Amino acid sequence: MPHDVIISDHEIPLAVRDFGGDGEPVLLLHGLGGTLEAWDRLELQGRRAVAMDLRGHGLSGDGPWEWERVLDDVEAVVKHFGLDAPAVVGQSLGGMLAVLWARRHPECPAIVNLDGLRSAENDPGNYPGMDPAARDEELARLKAVFDAQAAAMGGPLPAEARGMFPARALVERDGETYARPGPELLEAVRYAPEFRDTIPLLRQVGCAALVVIPTRDPAGFSGGELMAAFRRGIRRxxxxxxSNIRVEELDASHNMLAERPDAIAALVTEFLAGNAS
Incomplete structure (x- = not known):
């Protein structure tokens, strides 16, 4: 039975869900704008699974988004539960943090990165095989979309938009409803080198690593050449x-954890059985 905990003896409060289970520990890290509930449908047989809300997300506290401080948050969770050297599984932003965790902790037995390699809004050279003029036009359009999204996160949510967010990601202030994370955190993450391209850091990881990349466009970007070129750049x-890094492609979009939880559970379970002990 999952058990929710608030760790209060840290720089900020950290909300954690302990899924229990026997076996070696696995720490689960969600993506940007997500919460620990992203992992509720993932069943990892034979593992002790623990998920956390990252700072500025869900029920965890607010604090500046500095990558080392976020890793300190992860350290606090590992220490609180006595997880010793857990494997780390992360989706999107969480996958990037898994890579950084493995670089900080050479004793980490294994990590899994679920499409957490590179922001879709990226350098032109990361979209190979695309007409430059069309590429630049699409990138400008994508930037405008992300600019508008970031600006909207700074204001109260209209009633009709609240259903787009998990209840855990909503907060009430002065009679208005806001979504977390806020625009300051989004801005800090969006242009960070670690978020824009984690692949150079992945190459520095010494433990076993499983990378799962999607074959389908994210929702809202279907059919565009930009995302096809983006995937070509990732594959390149x-x-x-x-050789310690294994790459798998999955018939899913960036939202693979929600779309294919059973397939991901099977991949992760098989991978960890061979690499995390």
Whole structure:
């Protein structure tokens, strides 16, 4: 039975869900704008699974988004539950943090990165095989979309928009409803080198790593050449990664954890059985 905990003896309060279970520990890290509930449908047999709300998300406290401080938050969860050297599984932003965690902790037995390699809004060279003029036009359009989204997160949500967010990601202030994370956190993450391209850092990871990349466009971007070129760039830059890194493609979109939880559970369980002990 999952058990929710608030860790209060840290720089900020940290909300954690302990899924219990026997076996080696696995720490689960959600993506940007998500919450620990993203992992509720993932069943990892034979593992002790623990998920957390990242700072500025869900029921965890607010604090500046600095990557080392976020890793300190993860350290606090590991220490609180006595997880020792857990495997780390992360989706999107959480996958990027898994890579950074493995670089900080050479003793980490294994990590899994679920499409957490590179922001869709990226350098032109990361969209190979696309007409430059069309590419630049699409990138400008994508930037405008993300600019508008970030601006909207700074204001109260209209009633009709609240259903787009998990209840855990909503907060009430002065009679208005706001979504977390706020615009300051989004801005800090959006242009960080770690968020824009994690692949160079992935190459520095010494433990076993499983990378799962999607074959379908994210919702709202279907049919565009930009996302097809983006995937080509990812494949290009993963083609010669070190042998400790395994790459799998999954018939899903960026939202693969919600779309294919059973398939991901099978991949992760099989991978960890061979690499995390």
């Amino acid at each position: 830059d993963l083609a010669d990664v070190p």
